[in-house]
């Protein structure tokens with residue numbers, strides 16, 4: 303793979319915006335270069351200065367933890383920003399295409415449509431494994447990005463590392479491995495392969511296991527040449543000061559994150575066991591994430607019933623290969639109890655509509 307041949311010409315030619323904070327980041331004391339308000343902010347904390355455009359402190363910490371270089375990390379406004387930037391760096395609208403492996407995360411498709419890039423599909427197998435042969439068949443010379451989500455949303459399972467790397471080896475484009483749920487999985491991250499696979503981009507996020515979805519911070523790991531392209535194309539101040547500060551503070555409480563992960567996993571196993579008792583549950587898909595995909599006899603009715611009980615789950619009934627399925631996020635013990643109580647009510651009071659739908 304030659305990165306040079308994958309990058310859009312306009313991006314290669316691009317002179318990136320040069321922010322004041324990038325041009326001068328030394329130890330001056332009087333900053334009159336960025337049209338900021340030197341007087342301060344109408345808050346107790348001061349936010350009058352632009353934040354570090356390259357999130358140096360965060361990258362230093364993440365580099366240590368993941369045994370990579372800071373130059374191999376992109377920090378974005380959620381991993382959704384990284385997904386969009388990949389399109390803008392690599393995909394010529396109306397010319398190139400991407401390959402996704404449905405059922406999978408919806409943002410790949412939305413980002414492709416926003417960027418006017420064709421979507422090709424290599425469906426998972428019936429038991430939600432990566433169909434390596436289908437992926438290889440679907441890729442063509444115009445395919446710039448291949449998205450693999452592992453553990454996969456909405457199915458919950460992880461794909462075989464060897465399957466992913468097998469594809470990465472032969473594919474001449476960029477393989478994007480979305481590890482939003484890796485912290486709940488037994489599988490090891492693919493971050494330690496970025497040195498071996500120059501076309502590999504691994505995405506992670508602070509939105510799930512770290513419990514910081516509201517901050518909007520996501521990560522991309524890749525070789526330094528790809529990260530340079532991210533930095534060239536991204537908005538200069540893509541991660542706010544408040545978010546950068548909060549991430550640094552969150553690292554101080556990492557043990558709490560690990561405890562939460564363990565608790566979510568233990569709640570997940572408990573919930574799965576209880577769910578399997580109900581006759582309207584026909585299959586519980588194996589999961590390595592903080593949610594479980596449950597096949598039911600009548601997803602739409604159960605979804606509506608739960609809504610009436612003020613419980614919202616994700617109805618995946620209309621998603622390919624997910625007919626009858628609800629995706630349920632693992633909540634706190636109390637939330638999960640409420641869910642089970644509602645399902646108990648459903649089971650005892652509403653037997654009739656399951657029978658109807660069975661025909």
Ligand SMILES: *Cc1c(COP(=O)(O)O)cnc(C)c1O
Nearest residue numbers: 380381382407455482507509520
């Ligand atoms: C939730 C999720 C994300 C997270 O996106 P952010 O923009 O970082 O919040 C990314 N990928 C998948 C598959 C997800 O389910």
